[in-house]
Amino acid sequence: MIPREWQESKNHFVDLLEQRVAYSNYQNRIITKSGEERIIIWNNTVLQDTRGNAIGIIGIGEDVTEQHKLERLKSEFVSVVSHELRTPLTSMQVALSLLDQKLVDPTSEDGQGMIHVATEGVDRLVRLVNDILDLERLDSGKVCIEKQLCYPENLVQSAIDQMKDLANQSNIKFAVSLVSCAIQADPDRLIQVLTNLLSNAIRFSPEHSTIEIHVETFHETSLHDLYPTTFLQFMVKDRGRGIPSDRLESIFERFQQVDASDSRNKGGTGLTCKVPVP
Structure with missing residues (x-):
């Protein structure tokens, strides 16, 4: 079966050769050998013999996918x-x-x-x-990370304080479980990440529910390191409907919202995942 795009292209060139259409520009989609879809604009010129009969077409394609x-x-x-x-x-x-x-x-x-x-x-x-x-x-590339000594419990409490009024409107409570340790990080950026996560959790959680905040350590060993590296992990867990597994990757694209109509009603730009984590 001939793909629809191929048939449309064929019909265009036939119409152009038989002078049934006056336009010479044409846009279509092609699939590269690697399977990538590209959008091409063609600027076509009809070749004619000495009698003015169409004998062929010269086409110059421009890739406008990025545009x-x-x-x-x-x-x-x-x-x-x-x-x-x-x-x-x-x-x-x-x-x-x-x-x-x-x-x-x-x-x-x-x-x-x-x-x-x-x-x-x-x-x-x-x-x-x-x-x-x-x-x-x-x-x-103008975002600056200014690391300094800080503590997870202070960062979490600061984020909760900023979101407390919003949570109180829906009678939402916070439950915190964390390890106490000193870290080198940019506190402002981490608080910004946490407030973004808490803001989303509050907006999409049912009333009278509880949002859990966990901070815990875990260890990983790479092929290049003899000793395991310790990482600190911040987690925010709410009682909202969640994100479908097939949409998890899309939320890291700018302006992406899983359910645009509902998200718009609750507010949000779809930019909260763009905050850098130090």
């Missing part, structure tokens, strides 16, 4: 960022407008609720900007 990938990333970026901006900005606009027009007393319970909504919107915008800035720093 298509960039366009797709750009489209995804605009879609995610525009949604993430619009949602908090709309809520902030409504809340501040009601307060500004004195339709709601800022000292009343409703007024305090409006102020809380506006504050949450600002916090969400700050997180969005920070995510984008982190992505830009990573791409440009």
Whole structure:
């Protein structure tokens, strides 16, 4: 059976030779010997004899696969960022407008609720900007890791303190189990990773559930080392629906969300996996 792309290409060249179409540019997908799919744009020129009859075609192909990938990333970026901006900005606009027009007393319970909504919107915008800035720093190689002596229990507690208010809204508790030891690491980056993980866990966990945080050591021996190397592992376990096994690799791509509709409702840019771990 002839592949559909081959049949479409054949039909195009036949139409071009028989002068049934005026366009000479054509785009199709090809499969390389290694099995990789590439997108090619062809610029075709019809060869004619002295009588003006078509006798052949010269085609020059240009590989535009990378350009298509960039366009797709750009489209995804605009879609995610525009949604993430619009949602908090709309809520902030409504809340501040009601307060500004004195339709709601800022000292009343409703007024305090409006102020809380506006504050949450600002916090969400700050997180969005920070995510984008982190992505830009990573791409440009400007992320600096500043290692210093720190302790896992302090890092975990700092991350919990930052996420406590968000967890309290859904009556979510934290259970911590960790080893006490001193490590050389960048505390700010580790806290950033932990708060990202906790933020996701809180958003997708059912109310009145518990999020577990474990920090433990494990040992590995490589072929080049005579003695085992000790590693410290941070784990966050929640009661959410989890990630399907066939989607585990995709979450490390920028702007990727397992369920876009649900993830958008709960917030998130799909950039949290882009934080470097020292």
